[in-house]
Amino acid sequence: WEIAFQLKRVEELAKPLYLREEELVQEKKKLAADAQRLKNALEAARKDTDDLREELETMLSVTHKHWDTSRITGTPQRFLTEYLKVRMAEQLAEKEAQIAQDKDRYNELVVQARQRERMIRQVRRELEPLTRGMAVKTKRDRIVRLRNRVRLEKWASTTIQRHFRGHRLRQALFSWYRDYWTEVNDDTTGDTYFYNTWSEEVRWTRPLEMTLLPHKAVPPPDRWREDFDDERGVPIYINDANGETTYDRPPEMDYD
Structure with missing residues (x-):
């Protein structure tokens, strides 16, 4: 009960640190979730960009007047090859620019998540002396106190017995x-x-x-x-x- 009492007292003193720790943990979780969603989107965008690049390179290598594709309207249609070359090149440039921008955003989210992790570790280091350190100190002080009490009780018992035996001995001697x-x-x-x-x-x-x-x-x-x-x-x-x-x-x- 002594350890529980001390821990309750410590929790009251360390309440701001606990609140800060919880806030940082929630921020880290949100950043990690956003980074994971963006990572999945980047993987899909890279695959789509690779497919677009491959299609454009194939179209540039042929001399057909028309080309069938779903890149413009989302459904397969026939377009003039020269027109498609320009539009698909523009799409490829836009997608590569978006991928570069999303990659920068992803790296920023990862950095922010790592910063939150470092801040969480710092808060927990500050809590260490107040929680585990206090528990260890309380246990150590309790052990010392109990040991001293046992020694005192043993000394008192021995002293009382010695005085009683001395009294009984003198009583017997001088009866x-x-x-x-x-x-x-x-x-x-x-x-x-x-x-x-x-x-x-x-x-x-x-x-x-x-x-x-x-x-x-x-x-x-x-x-x-x-x-x-x-x-x-x-x-x-x-x-x-x-x-x-x-x-x-x-x-x-x-x-x-």
Whole structure:
């Protein structure tokens, strides 16, 4: 639809050129038709002139007093040979002059038709950047825009997933009851579920806390333990009894 919209806009801008192109095409067709009709007439006139010349030459080579011909009235009649020689010579000169004039007119029509063809090509060259060039440019710009949008969407999706995973990871790392998950088998159904002894939460899928820290054992109450904050890159100290966290080493750990 983008290409169609742009082409419609281009057609409005290029309307004068389209009108000019159509005008030139019609002029060329008329000139070509006139030239073809004149060419056919010339061929017929040349044949008739050749026949007239041949008849005149034959009449000049004989000594008959009379000669039968249809050249004067259009129907066969008998005329004096001397009279016919003059009239047929005049006809031959007139026909040759008319043929020469028609030939010049035919050549002029051919030249004019070629001029119209050149003008049509010029108009179409002017239309080229506005039509096909615009279509190519629109396709190219659309491809670039779609590619950039796909890249942006992929980047946004990746960023959102990264932030979500980071949030979920931090949530699992700094959960007060992260080390209180246990795996339990349901005696009734035989299914496995996971139970948190601190929060009494039940899950049917393995908690992330157990995946991240399977080696951690449940620490005794009221005891501090040392962990590591990946986001800040520093140690962090967590009291599993009350959920308190600090980046300063508690004195109690020095007394243990």
